[in-house]
Amino acid sequence: MTGAGPGTVVEEAGRAVDAWSRERQPELVAVRRHLHAHPELGFAEHETTAFLEQRLTAAGLQPRRLKSGTGLVCDVGADEQDGGPVVVLRADIDGLPLADLKDVPYASTREGLCHACGHDVHTTVLLGVALALAALPDVPGTVRCVFQPAEEQVPGGGLLVLDEGVLDGASRAFALHCDPSLEVGKVGLRTGAITAACDRVEVTLTGPGGHTARPQLTVDLMHALGRVITEVPGLLSRVVDPRSAVSLVWGSVSSGVAPNAIPQSGTLRGTLRVLDRSVWSEAEELVRRLVTEVAATSGAGVEIEYVRGVPPVVNDPRSVALLRSAALETVGTEGVALSPQSMGGEDFGWFAEALPIALARLGTHGSGSPLDLHRGTFDVDERAIGVGVRLLSRAALHALAADAELPAGASGW
Numbered sequence: 444m445t446g447a448g449p450g451t452v453v454e455e456a457g458r459a460v461d462a463w464s465r466e467r468q469p470e471l472v473a474v475r476r477h478l479h480a481h482p483e484l485g486f487a488e489h490e491t492t493a494f495l496e497q498r499l500t501a502a503g504l505q506p507r508r509l510k511s512g513t514g515l516v517c518d519v520g521a522d523e524q525d526g527g528p529v530v531v532l533r534a535d536i537d538g539l540p541l542a543d544l545k546d547v548p549y550a551s552t553r554e555g556l557c558h559a560c561g562h563d564v565h566t567t568v569l570l571g572v573a574l575a576l577a578a579l580p581d582v583p584g585t586v587r588c589v590f591q592p593a594e595e596q597v598p599g600g601g602l603l604v605l606d607e608g609v610l611d612g613a614s615r616a617f618a619l620h621c622d623p624s625l626e627v628g629k630v631g632l633r634t635g636a637i638t639a640a641c642d643r644v645e646v647t648l649t650g651p652g653g654h655t656a657r658p659q660l661t662v663d664l665m666h667a668l669g670r671v672i673t674e675v676p677g678l679l680s681r682v683v684d685p686r687s688a689v690s691l692v693w694g695s696v697s698s699g700v701a702p703n704a705i706p707q708s709g710t711l712r713g714t715l716r717v718l719d720r721s722v723w724s725e726a727e728e729l730v731r732r733l734v735t736e737v738a739a740t741s742g743a744g745v746e747i748e749y750v751r752g753v754p755p756v757v758n759d760p761r762s763v764a765l766l767r768s769a770a771l772e773t774v775g776t777e778g779v780a781l782s783p784q785s786m787g788g789e790d791f792g793w794f795a796e797a798l799p800i801a802l803a804r805l806g807t808h809g810s811g812s813p814l815d816l817h818r819g820t821f822d823v824d825e826r827a828i829g830v831g832v833r834l835l836s837r838a839a840l841h842a843l844a845a846d847a848e849l850p851a852g853a854s855g856w
Contacts, residue, residue, distance in 0.1 A: 452583055453840045456576075457772060460836040463575040464829045471571050471828045474498075476549035478563035482538025482556040485593030485600060488513040491536050491566070495590055498570060502577050509607060514592035514600060516609050519573050520582030520843075527584040528846035530839045531609075531616035531798070533601075533791060534569035535562045535594035544819035559821045561621025561807065566590060568619065568805075568831035575836055584843035587613060597643055597752040599790025610797040614846040615762050615855045617838045618791045619831055622782070622804035623813045627824040630770040630834060631782030631804030634763045638756040638802070639716040640723040641788030642749065644691065646671060646734055649744040652707035661705055667741035668698060668709045675733045682729060687719035690786060691730065716786045718755050727751065754792035759799035761855055765845060766801050769837035773830060780804075787816075799855045803838075805831050 464471070483491050492513045499506040499517050506517035514536065521527045538558045543551035551557040573588045589609060593600030610616065625631055648671070650662030658666075676691040683689050691713060698709025715730060717723050727749045738745045770779045782804045794800045808814075809824030846855055 450844070452581070453837070453844050456579055456582070456840050457833070457837050459579055460575045460833055463578055464571060464832045467571065467574075468829050471567055471832070472825045474570060475563050475567040475825060475828060478566055479558050480549045480552050482551055482553055482558045482563070484540060484556065485537040485596040486511055486513055488536050488592050492590070495536075495566070495570060499573060502574050504573065504577055509592065509603065509609075511592055511600070511603055515590040517573055517588045517590075519576045519586045519588060521585055528843050529585040529587055529613040530842040530846065531587045531589055531613045531794070532569055532572060532835050532839055533589040533591055533616055533618045533794065534565040535591050535600070536566050537562060537593055537595050537600075539595055539817065541817070541819050545822055547822065557819055559818055560595070560816050561821070561823060562594065564621050564805070564807065564823055564828060564831065565619065567828055568835060571828065571832035572835045572839070575832060576839070582843070583840070584847065586839045586843070594790050597641075597750055599753050599793065601753070601790035601793035605793050605796055610794060613798055615759065615799045615801070615842055616794045617762065617766060617801055617803070617835060617842070619803045619805045619835060620789065621807045621816070621823060621827070623808050623815060623821070623823070625780060625804055625806030626808050627806050627827045628774055628830060629778050629780050629806035630774055630830070631780045631806070632763055632767055632770060633782040633784070634758050634760050636718040636755045636757050636784060637782060638784070638789040638792070639688070639718050639786045640720070640726075640755045640792070641752040642715045642726060643752055644713050644715055644730060645748040646711045647708060647746040648738055649708045649746070650705070650742065653705045655703045655705055658705060662742045664698065664706050664709050664743060667738055667743040668696065668711065670741065671711060671734055671737050672696065674737050675730070678733050678737070679729060682733075683722050684719070687717055687722040688784070688786070689715070689717040689722060689726070691715045716788070718784060720755055720757060723754060753788045753790040754795065756789050756792040756800065756802050757795060758801045759855070762799045762801035762842070765841045766803050766838050768841050769834055770803070772837055773833045803834065805834070
């Protein structure tokens with residue numbers, strides 16, 4: 444491919460990746476099943492990291508561990524110091540604290556743990572991309588593969604990647620996520636916000652307690668809790684732009700033990716989600732103010748723990764265009780779909796603090812009813828793995844060709 448134009452290089456490399464992925468499909472499936480059978484929680488992915496490290500090293504690559512001790516960074520292609528563009532591809536490697544409920548040979552061997560969000564697929568895809576690109580005679584730049592730990596935690600391992608400087612010098616980053624609502628062979632794309640910010644909120648109200656026969660002599664804590672539960676989400680929707688899609692939903696309420704005793708304390712736990720990044724930056728202050736104002740009318744004491752979780756994933760238009768080119772070459776026009784916005788959180792959003800990003804949805808539904816994410820029954824049609832390898836490889840190649848025209852050190856924004 445030496446001496447060929449950028450378009451020819453991308454086209455020839457894409458065909459080579461196609462051939463590689465078809466030939467290695469059984470090996471890729473075996474990798475995915477190994478990972479599925481051996482899930483590990485965030486920042487405890489030691490066996491997963493070692494497994495990936497061995498595979499990458501055997502291919503002549505030089506992966507390095509993140510400072511957390513789990514997760515890897517591995518560059519493929521030209522040396523970054525040669526001055527060529529650097530494009531980042533990211534996969535998350537952690538599992539979930541859920542029991543695997545499937546009756547399959549590759550079911551989780553770890554009690555209470557499973558890959559119920561498709562991270563085993565994401566990881567296998569990125570490993571396949573690294574190995575496929577490493578087999579090419581020439582890559583027109585550097586593809587930085589980031590095997591990120593702890594996506595399921597708050598604020599997530601993506602922030603660690605950012606703080607460690609892994610993204611320095613890169614022009615843009617791509618990732619994909621399994622989507623069981625899409626048939627295998629389809630790719631979902633969207634410009635702008637595709638997932639929401641997600642923060643954790645915990646509110647504790649306190650009072651002197653008392654008898655339910657005489658609520659006027661004390662703080663009726665249950666009534667105060669009920670008002671915070673119902674009024675704060677409604678008030679929040681009236682102080683921000685409704686187009687930001689802010690949502691505060693309580694998931695846990697705990698207070699009291701006796702039906703005739705007003706308790707002294709009660710706790711609410713929930714999540715705040717929002718698609719607009721600017722509203723996300725104001726959300727904590729708004730929630731604290733509204734909870735305090737509502738609770739104050741009852742006389743209850745208020746303690747608020749607000750944990751900033753992950754920002755929204757806002758897809759950069761230019762990066763989505765590059766993904767679309769890759770998707771059209773991978774699955775054709777009929778295989779490209781408009782992905783709906785999701786109020787789920789995804790810590791890939793942290794990468795946007797440093798560079799333009801784009802997240803694609805990878806169709807994983809085969810036959811039968813779709814199996815939703817974060818359930819112990821979740822599984823995928825493994826043909827999606829090859830689609831993912833071809834999609835991300837081509838996205839990286841297209842981005843390298845496009846970003847080679849940018850000034851040195853410039854991002855693709």
